[in-house]
Amino acid sequence: MVIIGAGHAGVQAAASLRQQGYEAAVTIVSDEQRLPYHRPPLSKELLSGGDPLALRPESFYADQQVTLLRGTRAQAIDRGAAAVVLHDGTRLPYDQLILATGSRPRRLALPGVELSGVQLLRVLDDGLALREQLRSGSRLTVIGGGFIGLEVAAAAVSAGLEVTVVEALTRVLARVCSRPTAAHIEAVHRAWGVDLRLGAGVARLLGDSAGRVCAVELSSGERIDSDTVLIGVGAQANAELAAAAGLELDGGVVVDATLRTADPRIWAIGDCASFPLGAAATRRRLESVQNATDHARSVAASIVAEPQPYTALPWFWSYQNDCRLQIAGLIDGHDRTELIGDPSAGSFSVHCYAGQTLLGVESVNAPREHVAARRLLSGEGA
Amino acid sequence: MALVTYIAADGRATAVELPAGTTVKDGALQNGVEGIIGECGGNAMCATCHVYVDDHWLARLAVIEEVEDALLDDAVSPRRHNSRLGCQIRISDALDGLVVRMPEAQE
Ligand SMILES: Cc1cc2nc3c(=O)[nH]c(=O)nc-3n(C[C@H](O)[C@H](O)[C@H](O)COP(=O)(O)OP(=O)(O)OC[C@H]3O[C@@H](n4cnc5c(N)ncnc54)[C@H](O)[C@@H]3O)c2cc1C
Ligand code: FES
Numbered sequence: 001m002v003i004i005g006a007g008h009a010g011v012q013a014a015a016s017l018r019q020q021g022y023e024a025a026v027t028i029v030s031d032e033q034r035l036p037y038h039r040p041p042l043s044k045e046l047l048s049g050g051d052p053l054a055l056r057p058e059s060f061y062a063d064q065q066v067t068l069l070r071g072t073r074a075q076a077i078d079r080g081a082a083a084v085v086l087h088d089g090t091r092l093p094y095d096q097l098i099l100a101t102g103s104r105p106r107r108l109a110l111p112g113v114e115l116s117g118v119q120l121l122r123v124l125d126d127g128l129a130l131r132e133q134l135r136s137g138s139r140l141t142v143i144g145g146g147f148i149g150l151e152v153a154a155a156a157v158s159a160g161l162e163v164t165v166v167e168a169l170t171r172v173l174a175r176v177c178s179r180p181t182a183a184h185i186e187a188v189h190r191a192w193g194v195d196l197r198l199g200a201g202v203a204r205l206l207g208d209s210a211g212r213v214c215a216v217e218l219s220s221g222e223r224i225d226s227d228t229v230l231i232g233v234g235a236q237a238n239a240e241l242a243a244a245a246g247l248e249l250d251g252g253v254v255v256d257a258t259l260r261t262a263d264p265r266i267w268a269i270g271d272c273a274s275f276p277l278g279a280a281a282t283r284r285r286l287e288s289v290q291n292a293t294d295h296a297r298s299v300a301a302s303i304v305a306e307p308q309p310y311t312a313l314p315w316f317w318s319y320q321n322d323c324r325l326q327i328a329g330l331i332d333g334h335d336r337t338e339l340i341g342d343p344s345a346g347s348f349s350v351h352c353y354a355g356q357t358l359l360g361v362e363s364v365n366a367p368r369e370h371v372a373a374r375r376l377l378s379g380e381g382a
Numbered sequence: 383m384a385l386v387t388y389i390a391a392d393g394r395a396t397a398v399e400l401p402a403g404t405t406v407k408d409g410a411l412q413n414g415v416e417g418i419i420g421e422c423g424g425n426a427m428c429a430t431c432h433v434y435v436d437d438h439w440l441a442r443l444a445v446i447e448e449v450e451d452a453l454l455d456d457a458v459s460p461r462r463h464n465s466r467l468g469c470q471i472r473i474s475d476a477l478d479g480l481v482v483r484m485p486e487a488q489e
Contacts (some may be wrong), residue, residue, distance in 0.1 A: 016489075038423045045423075053423050059414035095483065290428075292419055317427040324449070326427065367426075367452035374456060 001303075002084050002094040004074045004241065006030035007039065009270025009292035010100035011055045014066045025249070026066045027092060029084065031073040034124055040289060042127035043151040044319065047134060048159065052124055077245035079263055096265050096303055099253055100296070101238035102273040103286040108143065108231055112205025117213040118229045119146055130230065137227025138162060141216045143202055144174030145268035147318045149232035149325060150185065154320035157192045164224050165203055166216065175234075178331055178350045181362045184343045188323050199223075205229060237272045237285060250274045252285040257309040259299050267302075269295035275310065286330075288316045311377040316372075322346075326370040329360025329377045341366060349373070384478040388415045388433075391486045400417045406482055407431040407468035417484030424469035426450050430488040431468035432457040436481035440464050443471055459485030 001017065003010045006028045014026050030036065038053040046052065061068045073087040073206035082093040105120040107113065117137070119130050130152070134140060140156045142149040145167030158165045165172070170191075173182045201219035208214045215223045237252035246259050248254040252274035256316055259275055260267050268275075270292035274285045294312035303309050316327045321348070334352035341348030349369040350362045386409055387397045400409040410418040410431075422428035426449040435443065443466065450470045454461050468482070 041423055054411070057411055063414065063416075104418045289421060293489075317422065317425070319425065367449045371452050371456045 001026045001098070001137045002092050002098055003028045003098045005100035005102055005238075005270070005272075006036040006068060006070075007034065007100060007102045007270065007292065008055065008289050009102070009296050011036045012293040012296035013100060013269060013300055015056070015060075015064065016297045017304065018064045018066070020300050022300070022304050024095070026064075029066050029072050029086065029092070030068060030070050031075045032123060034070040035070075036068070036123055038289075039122075042121055042124065043148045044155060046124075046129050047152065047155040049131075052120050052127075052313065060196050070115055071103040074241060077241055077266070079245050079266070079297040082265060089241055094265070095226050096267070097298060099261075099266065099272055100292075101267040101272045103235040103237050103252075103285075105231065106234045106236055108202075110202060110204055110235060112207060112213065113231070115205055115207040115213040116211055117227060118205060118231065120231055122235075129306045130228070133228040134159060134257045135162060140164070140228045141166060141226040141228050142222050142232060143216070144230065144233040144362060145169070145174075145196070145198070146232055146234060146373070147173070149230060150189065151320050152230050152317060153189060153194050153233065154192065157189075157194050158321055161195070162195075164197060164216075164226070165189070166197045166200050166224070168201055170199045172196070172198070175332075177325075177327075178334065178337050178342065178352050178362060180337055180339055180348075180350050181325070181364065183378060184327070184348070184364060185320070185323070187343075188320070188346075191323065206318070233288060236272070237274070239272055242266075242268065242272075246262065250283055254283065257281070258302050259295055259310050260302070260307065267299050269299050279313075288314065290315050291372060313374060314335065315374060317379075322364050322365075324367070326367065327360060328363075328370060328373040329358070331360035331362065334359050340369065358371065384473050384475060384480060386473065386477070387422075387481045388417065389480075389481065389483045390417050391484055396452055401440045402474050405469050406433060406471040406473070406474050406480075409473065410468065412455075417488070417489045418468050420469060422469075426453055426467055426470055429453045429457040429467065432459060432469045432485050432488060433466055433471075433482040434485065435466050435471070436483070437464060439477065439480050442476060446470075452459070458489060459488050 036055045076085040083093045111283045115163040142165045203217045206215040242253040253268035318325045331352040336353045338351040347365040363370040389395045398413045407420045420432035421430045
């Protein structure tokens, strides 16, 4: 068994395989040097001074007889010979192969993105570098009003920085949250002192003579002085390996309901997988820890026992300072929302419907509502 | 420092010295004690750090907050009167001798 990628999905797959009784050799190929770690804290606790958090203790890999090849990039998949070719030319034969290569931040084709002080956030070293920059500078501009950008903005404004968030659309979290929830998040950020610029385009990033970013120029011509710029404009699947091996792509690596590609020996899980979901079985890619780890458990069961369809209910969390957001289900395509509770009191839920069907529930500081929604949506009694 | 004993579902016990300020969840992960996962990184979002606290110690823990109370209902193994989330139990010297039991399953 070879697993490519040692993020939430890859490491959980190894753990679940062992837990479910898989006895053959398991090797995880990781292009990162670090002991595999939790990614969500990179935009949260790490920035407020927290320590990096390992996914499993170092002893886990030896105890479970999982070979973790760190700092090792998978270069190609030779499907004919059933082997993964590593960057140094070594060939790792596989019987089953799990692609858990994750995703990476989208880059912006803006003049000035190469300046120092301009950050993307995906790996631990990005997080540590961002933390250093937030300590030495006093003005942060975030490009993109998605979860990662807003989480960083929240941490930075609490640390006393002047923070501006520039979002091209007219509201934050447009792809991922309902209007009432997004409006609440906007309000709390403004109350914390974040300068939110909605419907604002970025023209370019300006640098000083030392090659360091010093301002963000908006399409309107306005300049926002900045010591650090974080770009958080979404992510794309790491699917090049699969594509080069002739596997189908559709925003991610295409898999069937059991998370298997068209090659019966190759599976794809986590952020990199485009999988059919829900009654309509529309294919999509999700980016969450729950998705990564539940995919991993499901694939392990499919490999150890019989192939089984993946059916877990999607859920997600984000928190920004004292604002804890939990989402159960997937809300896209909703045409109606019902608000329960009082946003001005800081605790409420939004039920998102398409017609009569409840698609998902967003809860802000309403953990009971969230747990109830998880039950309701996964059909465990109303 | 506090000596904390983790008892696995199969009865195997592991005792470890934990510094004040850490949590029962982190204490297990950092010492390679199996049976606690901590998928959400300790934020009372996942319930994979569920433990049963020995009755003797139950009353000495900080009171349960709403986030923890709500989430415990969603734990994979049955919730009992002494169920807590390991990530929400912060170690202090007063917890020297604490005994927690791990449930059958966390995921
Ligand atoms: C800053 C940040 C904050 C987040 N916050 C939250 C949150 O609050 N809640 C939530 O649910 N989710 C959050 N997420 C999303 C969550 O972290 C991801 O969905 C999750 O990490 C996906 O796991 P994965 O294993 O699929 O991919 P990853 O964790 O990305 O792991 C993939 C690994 O594969 C490696 N890899 C890729 N190609 C190769 C190759 N060819 N050879 C070897 N190795 C390779 C990559 O380097 C990486 O280490 C956040 C993500 C980020 C970046
Ligand atoms: S670690 Fe997730 S709830 Fe405790």
